[in-house]
Amino acid sequence: MRPQILTLLLPIALVSCASGSGSTTGASNGPGSSAVVGGPNLPATSYDYVAYAVTNLPTQYSANAPGNVAGADNTPPANPITNAGATLGRVLFYDKRLSANDSVSCGSCHQQAHGFSDPHRLSLGFQGGNTTRHAMGLANAKFYARGHFFWDERASTLEEQVLQPIQNSVEMGMTLPQLETKLAGLTYYPPLFQAAFGSPVITQDRIARALAQFVRSLVSYQSKYDQAFKVAPGAPPNFAAVLTPQELQGLQLFGPANGVGRTLRCDQCHGTPAHIAANVENNGLDAVPVDLGAGGGRFKVPSLRNVALRAPFMHDGRFANLDAVIEHYNSGVQDSPNLSPRLRAGGTPAGAAQRLNLSTEEKDALVAFLNTLTDNPMQADPKFANPF
Numbered sequence: 157m158r159p160q161i162l163t164l165l166l167p168i169a170l171v172s173c174a175s176g177s178g179s180t181t182g183a184s185n186g187p188g189s190s191a192v193v194g195g196p197n198l199p200a201t202s203y204d205y206v207a208y209a210v211t212n213l214p215t216q217y218s219a220n221a222p223g224n225v226a227g228a229d230n231t232p233p234a235n236p237i238t239n240a241g242a243t244l245g246r247v248l249f250y251d252k253r254l255s256a257n258d259s260v261s262c263g264s265c266h267q268q269a270h271g272f273s274d275p276h277r278l279s280l281g282f283q284g285g286n287t288t289r290h291a292m293g294l295a296n297a298k299f300y301a302r303g304h305f306f307w308d309e310r311a312s313t314l315e316e317q318v319l320q321p322i323q324n325s326v327e328m329g330m331t332l333p334q335l336e337t338k339l340a341g342l343t344y345y346p347p348l349f350q351a352a353f354g355s356p357v358i359t360q361d362r363i364a365r366a367l368a369q370f371v372r373s374l375v376s377y378q379s380k381y382d383q384a385f386k387v388a389p390g391a392p393p394n395f396a397a398v399l400t401p402q403e404l405q406g407l408q409l410f411g412p413a414n415g416v417g418r419t420l421r422c423d424q425c426h427g428t429p430a431h432i433a434a435n436v437e438n439n440g441l442d443a444v445p446v447d448l449g450a451g452g453g454r455f456k457v458p459s460l461r462n463v464a465l466r467a468p469f470m471h472d473g474r475f476a477n478l479d480a481v482i483e484h485y486n487s488g489v490q491d492s493p494n495l496s497p498r499l500r501a502g503g504t505p506a507g508a509a510q511r512l513n514l515s516t517e518e519k520d521a522l523v524a525f526l527n528t529l530t531d532n533p534m535q536a537d538p539k540f541a542n543p544f
């Protein structure tokens with residue numbers, strides 16, 4: 157939000173780069189200070205990215221909880237989250253200097269207030285060009301068991317994914333060697349790399365690992381929905397104690413919950429308490445898909461965590477609000493050879509595209525339920541916010 161300041165500071169940054177200050181290990185700006193002009197403001201004591209994500213895993217995410225997703229964690233053994241690593245990742249995530257002309261950061265397209273997505277249908281890259289798809293929300297990326305990223309899953313790990321926007325000619329327009337040199341010339345980076353990885357050396361591998369650590373730390377566990385798991389930890393969630401009757405009806409429509417009334421089995425794709433899928437799916441957006449996604453119009457099923465903050469919806473942002481999404485599943489599912497059987501009458505490959513004939517009450521209940529997945533503390537948490 158302060159482009160004029162960044163522009164003024166850039167020449168200074170380039171000068172220090174040219175003077176080869178890539179090893180300013182002893183610089184005063186460590187993770188415990190925020191002294192460098194134009195550098196990030198970081199707390200004296202690092203925020204905690206580890207304990208809440210590992211030791212104090214929310215009950216529904218821990219090993220013994222019903223429907224737990226701990227087994228879905230895609231963290232590689234070689235890159236566990238550390239506080240210093242995620243702190244560096246946060247700085248990189250919000251640093252516009254990761255783009256060729258210092259205009260765009262990861263956080264420009266993945267906005268905290270919007271569930272780490274973008275309210276625009278397509279996002280603007282560093283030269284004002286449009287991305288080809290809608291920016292994805294990032295909550296609970298950690299709990300996607302397949303561990304593949306992007307709408308078409310073309311990145312096979314998160315560590316691989318996070319380097320791609322940097323090199324994308326529309327998004328950030330850098331090469332990785334250019335980025336390594338550029339970051340080494342910014343006085344606040346070598347100490348952050350030192351703290352995270354034990355030496356100030358800046359490599360693309362370390363950049364990838366730190367960014368992935370920060371993204372994996374974006375775990376949502378404080379929504380209204382989550383409160384039901386805290387009524388009696390270890391026991392099945394008590395939704396009736398937490399949700400309104402309308403939200404309860406929506407939960408039951410979404411997937412069998414209290415067994416009372418109709419269910420549409422949205423949870424067959426948006427499953428587990430992370431509301432994320434086990435495979436790519438074709439959810440009937442087009443009879444003849446324009447964008448083939450992972451093949452045959454199949455796309456990654458996004459986690460529905462914070463979905464109400466993430467309009468517009470789907471890979472191309474075609475639906476402006478949740479009502480339009482529900483109407484799609486109600487009356488708009490398009491038949492095609494690749495349409496999932498789960499969206500066909502009878503749930504069988506031979507069935508016609510589903511027509512749910514939902515009442516207004518049922519549609520409103522579904523939207524009310526989706527709103528219970530909004531994690532307001534997460535959108536306000538300073539440890540996930542822009543430090544610049």
Ligand code: HEC
Nearest residue numbers: 262265279280281287289290291292305306307318321327
């Ligand atoms: C110019 C906008 C833009 C910028 C900048 C950007 N992204 Fe994205 N991001 C997107 C879009 C659009 C997609 C979906 C692209 C696709 O699937 O083809 C995406 C997808 C992702 C995903 C995949 C999520 C999933 O569930 O599969 C992750 C993770 C991600 N971005 C992280 C980052 C990080 C880290 C950075 C900074 C290094 C970054 N993004 C920079 C727009 C952006």
Ligand code: HEC
Nearest residue numbers: 420422425437439455456457458469470471481485496498
């Ligand atoms: C066959 C699997 C499947 C079923 C069943 C299913 N969905 Fe989806 N859903 C998807 C896929 C795949 C996407 C993303 C499609 C795309 O963007 O191309 C999606 C996207 C969404 C989105 C938009 C998310 C975003 O970030 O843009 C919402 C909301 C949603 N689904 C809700 C529901 C509801 C409610 C139901 C039940 C009525 C349901 N889904 C049933 C597969 C499914």
